[in-house]
Amino acid sequence: MLIMAFAARLAFRMGRVDASGCVKLVLPVSDRHSGDRRGNALRSIAVMADPDACRNYPHALQRDVTAALASLIRHGDDVSPLFPLIPYVPLWLARHLEREALGTDLAVGCSLIGELPLEMNRPCGEALLLQLSLLERYTASELERLGGVLFIGCYGVGERLYFTVSGYVPDRATTRAELVPLVRDALADMGLCGTVS
Template sequence: MDNTLTYMDQGSFLGLRALGRAPIMQFTWIYRDGVDIAGLRRFHRNLGHGLLGRRIERSPLPFGRHRWISSSGPADIAVAAAERPRDEVTAWADERITVPIDPEYGPAWHLGVQPLTGGGDAVTLVVSHSVADALGLTLSIADAAAGIQRDLGYPPPGSVSRGKALLRDIRCAARDLPAVGRAVVATVRVAREQSEDLATSAKSAAPVKRPGSLDPVIPPTVTAYVDLEEWDSRVESLGGTSNSLFAGFAARLGQLLGRVDADGQAMLSYPVSDRSEGDTRANALNTVTAIVDPATASVDLTGIRGELKRVLTELGTAPDANLAPLPLTPYVPKFLVRRLERMVLKVGSPIGCSNLGELPAAAGRPDGNDADYVSFRLVEPGITAGELAKLGGLLYLASGRNHGQVFVSVTAWTVGGSNTRAALSEAVRRTLAEFELPATVE
């Protein structure tokens, strides 16, 4: 097994080190009748294998390729001593997201349980995006719940001496030189083609200084659970697909929160997985951008459905040119990573959309029993209000289907807005009402 990180995975890690923050994924399960702790402990042990059974060991060469090493994760589950009301599950999840994880020093993930007043438990798994993406994490959860342990053959920490590692990585860097040369040419081409956008991004990346702008924040999250039959009925009546209904909902909510361009169009940014069987990449994905009209989304999804089909078809025939510069990743200094962050996120007000689709049944039963509610979100603990203002705010939605339900989790931050969970909940409820989708909203 080659334990060398791909350029994209190394880029994810270097971004964390340069910015001091990075995306973190969180799965949360709620059990009305309580979780089986013995079953959950088996799940916890099994998680320490496969994609989550590893962390990153840096190359001793300043511009070398980093490597994966084995790591079984935290020693135990964090079980809260005191009960909390059900309506505090999201607040508890926010607290768990700030418990430190690190893909280099470990642990790269942790699992927690919160007993609920009157019975029941909430369970949450927090994972660094540098060791797995959303689909990789979902499959790892399903494996662990089903009792499957995958040995990827990674060496233990420090198994190669510094001298041997240095010689190995010098040879690797020499082999990579032709790819680096091609990446330089590709970078120049991309810069020329996107010169106008890059100039606009550079201007918008100017520091934002206002009271409280340096304080870390957790953007509010609201999760809605819709009965699967209700969801699919609306899909059929609106002439769409499950994915286009999710996109339409995201676009309409974005319009309500002011994340549209001068023509009233919404920019949806979709990660698209290209993960294959046995794929060990942490981040096996690409990104497509769909420009859609939210005005008629709640009455007709055919236009949005067609646009999604078009951009996905284009991706299949012509991979994203922005991936071509990736071989330069080991050579990019931290200060440049910080300058490039705004440019990578594109100009305008993108709306992040992550649709996990039909989750494996096992992903909904970490202790071996079906949870009553399952949800997923992606957040960046440590980000400040000033950085969010510099990035033009945030709107990110995630969705998946499991156990007869569709969940839609929404995380948002509006520059100059109230940015409370109550305000976001009201916006989500209004959008659900427009689509005639009855839901349980956390």
């Protein structure tokens, strides 16, 4: 729940909230089974998070995530059956469908990647910093049309926990230098400390 609460606070700091002040968190859920060879074995859930409640009382967020997962198991979702078609969809159409799938509200992607092997942090010795980045890239015009983007990935290596933040808010946070203070403030909101680089 910590990563989702942090994501909600960062979204609040970046102004990615709806009219009621809530944040729409979109979470990927692995759908891979033993022997499963699908390239996109994912489903997703969405929960609405109150940024203030996340800071002081994250149990409500945990309850909502549990309910969303239960609903996904019972009813499925409308998007995952289309995933096998992704490699064959032109990029311009994929961007349009992305906007339709996320809706007009400012969705925030949040993924708990999990524990990575220690070897990931030893390319040629012990690395001081491990950073994973999204493969997906946007042009400035695509970011403007989407109303910006915010995605937080979380992964652990050994005793360290890493967050990778990809964020862009038109006219507000368009560079790394503008994003870093917002990340630091969101960490402080949660009573967390760490190295932001």
